[in-house]
């Protein structure tokens with residue numbers, strides 16, 4: 001793919017980020033998912049209109065692309081995002097098996113306008129017991145039943 005095509009797809013992601021602000025929909029973020037040079041899905045950030053804290057542009061675009069392609073794997077796809085992905089989106093991109101990330105604004109640019117995800121990276125670096133978010137284990141023996149059933153199942157879909 002020529003660099004100009006990468007620029008074209010990134011401009012679509014940027015346009016989604018601009019539309020989001022212009023239409024008062026939410027944060028200035030947009031993402032586009034492309035497969036074999038064809039746009040599969042694109043989305044702006046939808047946290048506010050959807051009342052969904054996970055509806056970042058990248059996660060929203062992944063959901064749309066998976067619906068469109070009727071699959072849980074976006075292997076063979078690349079994502080163009082108007083801003084460097086946050087830890088949640090980065091993890092979602094890994095889970096979706098997207099091949100490559102192209103980004104425009106950096107996380108430092110995002111932090112400068114009030115969207116700071118640095119604290120999450122800091123949290124991940126700390127031992128669980130030292131994190132701000134309390135994490136408590138309960139009922140492991142009861143929960144293991146589903147794991148055993150999964151292990152024994154002959155009808156499961158591996159993903």
Ligand SMILES: [Zn+2]
Nearest residue numbers: 056086088089
């Ligand atoms: Zn994100």
